[in-house]
Amino acid sequence: MEPRFLLLSEVAAELNVSDSQVYHMVRRGELPAIKIGGRGQWRVERARLEEYIAAKYAETAEWVAQNPLTERDEEA
Template sequence: MTARFMTMQDVADELAVSLSQVYHMVRSGELPAIKVGGRGQWRIERARLEDYIEGKYAETAQWVRTNPLIDRDDT
């Protein structure tokens, strides 16, 4: 069974980004997370990460639709 919550490092590894990028996404509210324990360690629910990824796919698809490649001359 897959763990429900992931550490910030787990998320960084999963997204192939730096740990500082994950902290920025969490602190800015872009990626939902919770603080747990006496030392307030961040945890991201796997389902929330999957929602985030799906949202990024939709956002990227929209960007591609509105920014098509047009008659580029690659020579």
């Protein structure tokens, strides 16, 4: 069974980005997270991460639809 909550470093590994990128995503409110414990360690619920990923797929699909590939782009 997978853990319900992930460390920021685990989220970074899942998304193949840096730990600091994930920290900034959390601090900007882009990726929902909670602070727990006396030291205020961040945790991201796996379900929230999956929702974030799904939202990014939808956002990307919308961008692609609004920015069709041109012949010039195909040459690059």
